[in-house]
Amino acid sequence: MFERPSGKHKAGNDKAGKLKAVLVSFDFGARDLAERLEELQLLCSSARIQCGAVVRGRRERPDPKHFAGSGKVEEIRSAVAENEAGLVVFNHELSPAQQRNLETTLGCRILDRVSLILEIFGQRARSHEGKLQVELAQLEYLATRLVRGWTHLERQRGGRGTLGGMGEKQIEVDRRLISGRVKVLKDQLVKLKRQRLVQRRARVRGQVLSVSLVGYTNAGKSTLFNALTHAGAYAADQLFATLDTTTRRVYLPGAGGLVVSDTVGFIRDLPHTLVAAFRATLEETIHADLLLHVVDASSPGRDAQAEAVNKVLGEIGAADIPQILVWNKIDLNGLAPGLERDEYGKISRVRLSAVTGEGVELLRFALTEVATARNAVTHPEPQQVIQA
Numbered sequence: 001m002f003e004r005p006s007g008k009h010k011a012g013n014d015k016a017g018k019l020k021a022v023l024v025s026f027d028f029g030a031r032d033l034a035e036r037l038e039e040l041q042l043l044c045s046s047a048r049i050q051c052g053a054v055v056r057g058r059r060e061r062p063d064p065k066h067f068a069g070s071g072k073v074e075e076i077r078s079a080v081a082e083n084e085a086g087l088v089v090f091n092h093e094l095s096p097a098q099q100r101n102l103e104t105t106l107g108c109r110i111l112d113r114v115s116l117i118l119e120i121f122g123q124r125a126r127s128h129e130g131k132l133q134v135e136l137a138q139l140e141y142l143a144t145r146l147v148r149g150w151t152h153l154e155r156q157r158g159g160r161g162t163l164g165g166m167g168e169k170q171i172e173v174d175r176r177l178i179s180g181r182v183k184v185l186k187d188q189l190v191k192l193k194r195q196r197l198v199q200r201r202a203r204v205r206g207q208v209l210s211v212s213l214v215g216y217t218n219a220g221k222s223t224l225f226n227a228l229t230h231a232g233a234y235a236a237d238q239l240f241a242t243l244d245t246t247t248r249r250v251y252l253p254g255a256g257g258l259v260v261s262d263t264v265g266f267i268r269d270l271p272h273t274l275v276a277a278f279r280a281t282l283e284e285t286i287h288a289d290l291l292l293h294v295v296d297a298s299s300p301g302r303d304a305q306a307e308a309v310n311k312v313l314g315e316i317g318a319a320d321i322p323q324i325l326v327w328n329k330i331d332l333n334g335l336a337p338g339l340e341r342d343e344y345g346k347i348s349r350v351r352l353s354a355v356t357g358e359g360v361e362l363l364r365f366a367l368t369e370v371a372t373a374r375n376a377v378t379h380p381e382p383q384q385v386i387q388a
Helices: 033-046 070-083 096-106 113-124 128-146 170-205 221-229 272-277 279-286 302-315 360-378
Strands: 019-027 049-058 087-090 109-111 209-215 246-252 256-262 290-296 323-328 338-341 347-351
Touching (some): 019 033, 019 070, 033 049, 049 070, 070 096, 096 109, 109 113, 113 128, 128 170, 221 246, 221 290, 221 323, 221 360, 256 360, 323 360, 338 360, 347 360
Parallel strands (some): 019 049, 019 087, 087 109, 209 256, 209 290, 290 323
Antiparallel strands (some): 246 256, 338 347
16 A cells, blocks of 8 residues: 655665654544554554654544644644654544645655555455455555545546547546456455355355354454464464464364364454455354454453454344353453353353463363254254153
């Protein structure tokens, strides 16, 4: 989404090659302002962006032209010059016009929260399907930036060998090219979806319990996935370390086999283009029999994070799937491992640490209980006939 300066333009880069940025965060009355700013700093770190300074402000509503008022824009300009920053990152979503006006006024690249998340996804996608989904999300986001966001709206000169016809506007050419590429990407994703559907049907015929790990980004899902499956999936203390769904089969004594899937992490204000583009990947969640909702128990904002995850689950049609809350990282806040049951006697919460292994056996026990109950329903014991 943004380009790093080449060797000829080193302004805004530190010695390690990281892009230096000024972060901008406004208070519109949200209670979790500090957590959102900390999250923005983690997002920048995940995108290999160095924070040079943070500009804060308070407003009742965004300015329609620059999002920030004229005085605050001057403060941002001074911070950019003082820190030799090549980028300004807003902790909010900007309109195309606001982004264009800010770039013209400040003379540097502007990113909002949505485009920053898209940039991270673009850096992290590894599988063929993941790369297709990221490109689709980026193009759909770019399509919304064409109107009033681009300055090269002059008419093309017609003639032989040109992309457009006589007098065709550049924006019309861009729209056509983006539309064509979006269609190609969607067709390819449909083919991959059919392949996954065949695999899922095979699991259904085999009556295999399907379990998906969901949760806020950096809650420790991949670490827990490795603890359960010994898969060796990539896990790191950074946002969106996992973008591609990984599935492994696990055998539990007394319950048989089940399938566990590690999915992409969610975040507050997740761009709708990403939710739509990653629907194919998230279908592993939609069709799961059980969700392990992993929560960072050490985070002060764990309740808001869990609420954000449930909101996205509702958007993709997975709100009614049974959940077990998994409070992870108890080693960071001194909680003891344990199980909690709801009013119906079913396990509703497990406290554990995926890093140290404390409580992981309790989660295995919970999965065994769910699988045993499911097998009892799908394969009931034959009743004995008592003859008189």
